[in-house]
Amino acid sequence: MTITQTARPFVLCEAEVVLAQRLSPSFVRVHLAAPELAEFGTVGPSYDQRIKLVFPHEGGPLPVLGEGQDWYAEWLALPEAERGHMRTYTVRDVLGSGPDTRVVVDLVTHGTDGHGEAGPGSRWAASATVGSRVLLLGPRKGVVYGGIEFAAPEDSELLLVGDETAVPAIAAVLAQLPVDAAGAAFLEVPLGMDVQSLVHPPRVEVTWLPREGRPVGSLLHEAVLGHLGAGAAPVEVPEAEVEVGLWETPTYSSSGDSLDEHTTSVGHDLADLYAWIAGESRVVTGLRRALVRDLGLDRRQVAFMGYWREGVSMGA
Ligand SMILES: Cc1cc2nc3c(=O)[nH]c(=O)nc-3n(C[C@H](O)[C@H](O)[C@H](O)COP(=O)(O)OP(=O)(O)OC[C@H]3O[C@@H](n4cnc5c(N)ncnc54)[C@H](O)[C@@H]3O)c2cc1C
Known part of the structure; x- marks a missing residue:
């Protein structure tokens, strides 16, 4: 799926895993790439910038969204089996630039080792390999997007x-x-x-x-x-x-x-x-x-x- 970015004040795109690393028993790091991520970026430091990831239903395709502004209503209107699962994550880092921009996300793989409960996010992370895909919603360069809470006064x-x-x-x-x-x-x-x-x-x-x-x-x-x-x-x-x-x-x-x-x-x-x-x-x-x-x-x-x-x- 290709989403044209022209009208939207945010980036919403299908991103592909180009690197998946098991950091430790509880963490997997993925590098996400997509041509649209050339426009990904914050106004000022990104600090704890949050993003949304939509994971497919197990084995299924990612949801297909149009190009309107109200992506959320459109997403909610999809039949449950096509909607996938939306969760919140943090931008751990942004590497590269232009079409080579990579958004780095560290995901906890809770419940995937037989202890505790897993969820769509942790299951996707535990099995992520090069070529795995997610929808990514995040900030667009030069546009105030929100989603950064860290705001320490100087000298605190x-x-x-x-x-x-x-x-x-x-x-x-x-x-x-x-x-x-x-x-x-x-x-x-x-x-x-x-x-x-x-x-x-x-x-x-x-x-x-x-x-x-x-x-x-x-x-x-x-x-x-x-x-x-x-x-x-x-x-x-x-x-x-x-x-x-x-x-x-x-x-x-x-x-x-x-x-x-x-x-x-x-x-x-x-x-x-x-x-x-x-x-x-x-x-x-x-x-x-x-x-x-x-x-x-x-x-x-x-x-x-x-x-x-x-x-x-x-x-x-
Ligand atoms: C602003 C923000 C930023 C976040 N950034 C990150 C991030 O960068 N990396 C990251 O991994 N998570 C992050 N999270 C947390 C993540 O969104 C939740 O852990 C989410 O529940 C994971 O979805 P899931 O599909 O794996 O599990 P869900 O379907 O939501 O939950 C399924 C079951 O798993 C349990 N569960 C959920 N998370 C955990 C956990 N960590 N340990 C043990 N049990 C758990 C739930 O209690 C539930 O019983 C962030 C959340 C917010 C609000």
């Missing part, structure tokens, strides 16, 4: 926190920070073998937390609270209070919290802190409560994002 003390799904975003942010940036990053991954070598400014300390079979998020809370000098037991979040699509940033609140909500810090000097936290929704909710409710971090200094939810498929 950074706190980047995530599980494996946020490793690509944190890695991309770290690689694009100014050399004098300072702070800490905590990355929880399933296994010690999933630890990667990352490019980062020397004053940002990177700590990997391999779970090795422990529940997701179980190492993050202690590590983050310890870093802030506020040792505390994990905040238990009842199932009914977990918001699947938790999204709390300085400009948007999925829970409807007032964006002007401001509490006073209780005994911890958090005035210069900027926190970017993403991962499993219950884990991120617990961290949000600890940082905003208990420690009084100003919610204008945080981005808390539920990237996935245990037991829930993120199908659109």
Whole structure:
């Protein structure tokens, strides 16, 4: 399928895997190529730029979309068997230029080793080879597209926190920070073998937390609270209070919290802190409560994002 890009303020195209690498037991990296990706790009740094990938139903073709602006309505109107599965991923890197542009995406292969649940995204990743195809929706050069949440004020003390799904975003942010940036990053991954070598400014300390079979998020809370000098037991979040699509940033609140909500810090000097936290929704909710409710971090200094939810498929 070829999609003409002329009218659209974004890039939507069928992309082909030109390189598939098993990085470690939990990660596969794909390099995606398509002539239309010559127009792929952000206005300014891409940081945690998100994109949509549509995977085909197992063994089936990719959905065929027209050239209109309202691709989403068109996609939703397709019969379920032809629609495929849309999921959100992060631009880990962009290589090359022009028709040789490659969009690099790191996908977690959860549930494909017999442990936990798999999904269309993780299954596609685990079996991706040169020639595998997906639909890719992302930013077009020179057009403001959105989908970048990292927005640290200059000179802030950074706190980047995530599980494996946020490793690509944190890695991309770290690689694009100014050399004098300072702070800490905590990355929880399933296994010690999933630890990667990352490019980062020397004053940002990177700590990997391999779970090795422990529940997701179980190492993050202690590590983050310890870093802030506020040792505390994990905040238990009842199932009914977990918001699947938790999204709390300085400009948007999925829970409807007032964006002007401001509490006073209780005994911890958090005035210069900027926190970017993403991962499993219950884990991120617990961290949000600890940082905003208990420690009084100003919610204008945080981005808390539920990237996935245990037991829930993120199908659109
Ligand atoms: C802004 C944003 C950026 C993201 N960037 C990336 C990225 O770069 N790389 C990446 O791999 N993911 C990323 N994610 C997360 C990814 O979209 C979800 O993990 C998604 O659920 C994967 O789809 P799936 O088809 O594999 O599983 P789904 O069909 O959504 O879910 C099927 C089952 O798998 C479980 N599941 C989903 N994800 C995981 C997981 N990581 N570990 C264990 N179980 C899981 C679900 O709980 C469910 O039970 C991002 C999400 C967002 C919102």
